[in-house]
Amino acid sequence: MENFTAKMTLSAMVLCMAWGAAAAEEGANAAAFGAYPASKEYSPPTDPAVLKKLSDWQDEKLGLLITWGTYSQWGIVESWTLCPERYEWNRRTGSFANDDRAYKASYEKQATTFNPLKFDPDKWAVAIKGGGVKYVLVMAKHHDGFCMFDTATTDYRITSPQCPFHTDPRANILKEMGAAFRREGLSVGTYFSKADWNSPFYWSPDFPLRDRNVNYDTAKHPELWAKFKEFTWRQIEELMTGYGPQDILWLDGGQVRPPDQDIDVTGMAAMARKHQPGLIVVDRTVRGDNENYVTPEQEIPDHFLPYPWETCMTMGTAWPWKPNDQFKSAGTLIRHLCTVVARGGNLLLGIGPDANGEFDPMVYDRLAEMGKWLALNGEAVYGTRPIAPHERGCCVFTQKRDGTVYAIILPNDDNGVLPESVSLPAELVANRGPVSLVGFGALTPGETKGGEVFVAIPSEARTNAPCAHAWAIKIAPK
Numbered sequence: 001m002e003n004f005t006a007k008m009t010l011s012a013m014v015l016c017m018a019w020g021a022a023a024a025e026e027g028a029n030a031a032a033f034g035a036y037p038a039s040k041e042y043s044p045p046t047d048p049a050v051l052k053k054l055s056d057w058q059d060e061k062l063g064l065l066i067t068w069g070t071y072s073q074w075g076i077v078e079s080w081t082l083c084p085e086r087y088e089w090n091r092r093t094g095s096f097a098n099d100d101r102a103y104k105a106s107y108e109k110q111a112t113t114f115n116p117l118k119f120d121p122d123k124w125a126v127a128i129k130g131g132g133v134k135y136v137l138v139m140a141k142h143h144d145g146f147c148m149f150d151t152a153t154t155d156y157r158i159t160s161p162q163c164p165f166h167t168d169p170r171a172n173i174l175k176e177m178g179a180a181f182r183r184e185g186l187s188v189g190t191y192f193s194k195a196d197w198n199s200p201f202y203w204s205p206d207f208p209l210r211d212r213n214v215n216y217d218t219a220k221h222p223e224l225w226a227k228f229k230e231f232t233w234r235q236i237e238e239l240m241t242g243y244g245p246q247d248i249l250w251l252d253g254g255q256v257r258p259p260d261q262d263i264d265v266t267g268m269a270a271m272a273r274k275h276q277p278g279l280i281v282v283d284r285t286v287r288g289d290n291e292n293y294v295t296p297e298q299e300i301p302d303h304f305l306p307y308p309w310e311t312c313m314t315m316g317t318a319w320p321w322k323p324n325d326q327f328k329s330a331g332t333l334i335r336h337l338c339t340v341v342a343r344g345g346n347l348l349l350g351i352g353p354d355a356n357g358e359f360d361p362m363v364y365d366r367l368a369e370m371g372k373w374l375a376l377n378g379e380a381v382y383g384t385r386p387i388a389p390h391e392r393g394c395c396v397f398t399q400k401r402d403g404t405v406y407a408i409i410l411p412n413d414d415n416g417v418l419p420e421s422v423s424l425p426a427e428l429v430a431n432r433g434p435v436s437l438v439g440f441g442a443l444t445p446g447e448t449k450g451g452e453v454f455v456a457i458p459s460e461a462r463t464n465a466p467c468a469h470a471w472a473i474k475i476a477p478k
Contacts, residue, residue, distance in 0.1 A: 033385055033401055042307035043289050049278030053247060054292055054308055057187070057280060059383040060134035061341055062374075063348040065191060065250075065312060066124075066177070067139055067319040069146050070110035073355040075323045079144040082107055082197050084209050100209045108198065111146060111156060115164040119173065119357030121180035127359075128186065131367030132374030134382070135187035137250050137348065138177045140239055142191075143212070145198025149174035149243065153234050156198045178244050189248025189280070190239050194232065194256035194263065201228035213255050229263045236268055240275040247280060250295075254285035265290045295348075300340055304390045310346040311336075315366060320352035327362040330369035331414040331469040337370075337381065338408045338470055342396030344386045373469055376439050380406035380472035389425055395473075397428065403477035405432070410470050418462040418471055423452040433476035439466025443473065 033055065036044035045051055071078055080090035084100050096102040128136060141147045147157035150172045158173050159166045170176045178188045195212065196202045201224050207215045218225040240246060249272055256263060269281045269290050283290035293308035300311050313336065316325035328336075333349070340347045353359050374381065384398035387405060391397065395407040405428050409418065426448050429435065435443045440461045446454040455473065465471065 036307060039307065041287065042294065043287070043291070044307075045289070045292050047273070047278070050273075050280060050292065053278040053280055057135065057247065057293075058308055058346065058385070060187060061346050061381050061384075062131075062133050062337060062370075063135040063137065063310070063346060064128055064133050065137045065139070065319070065348050065350045067142070067191075067350055067352040068148065068173075069139070069142055069144065069320070070114045071107075071144070072321045072352060073110050073113060075321065075354075077318060078320045078352075079142045079193075079197065082144055083212050085211050104197075104209075107144070108146075108156070111160070112162050113164065114158070114355065116173075116353070116355060116357030117165075117168070119170055119176075119353070121170075121177045122183075124177075124353075124359070125180040125184040125186065127364050127367050128181070129184040131371040132378060133186065133349075133367070135189065135247065136177075136181045137189045137191045137248065138174055138181075139191045140174055140235075141193055141196070143193045143195045143197055143253060145193075145196040147235070149239065151235055151238055153231055153238075154198070174239075175243055182244060187247045188244065189250055190243070190246055191250045191252065192236065192239065193253045194251050194265075195253035196228075196232070199228060199231060201225070201231055212253075214261055218260055225261075232263050233268055233271065236272055237275070240272045240279075246272075246276045248282060249276075249279055250282045250284070251290075252284055254283075257283075257286045293346075300336060301343060301345070304343045304386055304388075306344065309344065310348050311340050312348040312350065314350040315363065316351075316360075318352070319350045321354040321360065322352075325360060325362075327360070327366060329414050330366050330373070331411075333366060333370055334373050334469045335410050338396055338410055339391075341381055341384060342386055342391055342398055342408070373467055376467050377408075377470070377472045380408055380438065380474070387428070392425060393423060394419065395422060395424065397425075403432075405475040406438075407473040407475070408470055409473065414469075418457050418465050420462070421446075421454055421456045422473070423454050424473070424475075426451050426453050429453045429475055431478055433478045435476075436474045437461055437466065438472040438474055 038044055045054065067078055069078060077090050081092050082104055083090065092103055096106050140149050145156055147154060150159040151157050155162065159171050165171050181188050203209060203215050204224060209215055216224060255261060265283050266289060273279045280292045281290050282292055282295060284295050293310055295310050295312050297312050316322065316327045318325060337347045351359060351363050380398055384400055387397050387399040394409055396410060398406045407424055409422060411417065429445055435445050435455060437443055443455050446456060
């Protein structure tokens with residue numbers, strides 16, 4: 001991997017000095033609390049309020065993305081069956097499968113039957129908080145354009161008279177979710193698709209559908225595109241003014257970008273921040289000033305990255321609810337979290353309720369198991385940053401602002417147990433304070449050989465391990 005130029009904005013430098021961050025090159029022993037060096041892959045924000053919120057977000061480590069819309073009635077992939085691009089994962093069924101317009105009309109009729117009467121955001125909030133989650137992204141709308149909020153811009157919304165749920169006092173689903181999560185002390189952000197396949201200003205009825213993109217030449221029809229830009233800005237302003245404090249605006253639909261699909265995200269972000277100071281804006285996959293953190297999807301980068309990032313990954317196999325979905329084990333999710341954190345990222349897990357407004361029981365099971373592990377070991381995860389060498393052998397490494405270092409032991413699979421000993425890089429142990437196993441007690445470092453310090457794990461700790469899935473060794477500052 002390339003070394004990244006340590007070019008930094010004045011605001012970032014101020015935060016670096018305040019938090020004592022060191023160099024941020026890969027391989028450097030860097031705290032990087034608030035340090036965001038510019039590179040060809042990342043342009044750090046310059047607004048001190050955004051920088052502060054970004055650092056706070058990095059402290060949170062674990063988030064959830066709730067993917068929900070009318071498609072949950074069919075148990076299909078979110079929005080993508082509408083798209084003329086055909087893949088194995090967005091296959092259509094039914095009599096309209098080969099007719100884009102007819103299928104779209106059939107799909108959009110789901111709005112007339114969507115009635116999630118078992119929607120209970122307070123129950124969700126308690127379970128999510130209990131799972132050790134610190135922030136939640138709630139879906140305002142996906143690419144299909146169906147709005148889970150009370151917008152004045154379109155009738156294709158949860159509060160429209162065509163939708164049976166509109167008479168329910170909880171009908172403004174986005175508002176209800178945000179309020180419930182904030183009551184539990186969770187940070188809240190908004191997922192919003194820049195593309196809108198329902199809007200006649202994006203997929204115009206006067207032109208054939210081609211792919212995920214706008215279906216007309218925006219240079220030849222600037223009046224249509226101007227209407228779509230106005231439509232999008234109006235929806236964003238509604239979301240930034242009527243739905244409580246917002247920490248993140250997570251913009252999906254990366255094809256909507258200059259030069260051909262320019263909605264002026266820079267101006268839109270400035271407008272949003274007038275209403276929500278310090279707002280983190282994530283213009284996904286669009287490198288530049290409006291991608292405040294990077295979002296690799298369904299994958300974990302294989303090494304430390306020196307800029308803010310977040311792996312977004314499904315808890316099961318799909319973003320929305322799917323019948324008989326297969327969920328990753330709690331051990332797998334915990335190992336993913338620890339690996340992501342040691343490499344400098346956050347983990348955003350995707351879940352979705354069914355058409356009735358209920359999560360699969362496995363969602364609650366996984367949250368409870370993760371929460372149990374984090375209740376004991378969260379000190380090695382929350383409020384940390386990576387420390388070189390980041391990972392070695394079965395261990396990954398994190399550090400706190402006060403200089404405390406953690407070595408998290410990760411087994412290969414769910415059947416792994418605490419080893420008899422681990423070897424730690426001497427530079428992480430030398431000239432520091434006591435070493436202990438979180439949830440057990442003191443450990444005695446052994447001799448140093450070849451730059452490694454060997455630490456034995458007592459048999460009583462291995463026989464009666466403090467937890468399952470992974471174990472944290474704490475190396476206190478001197």
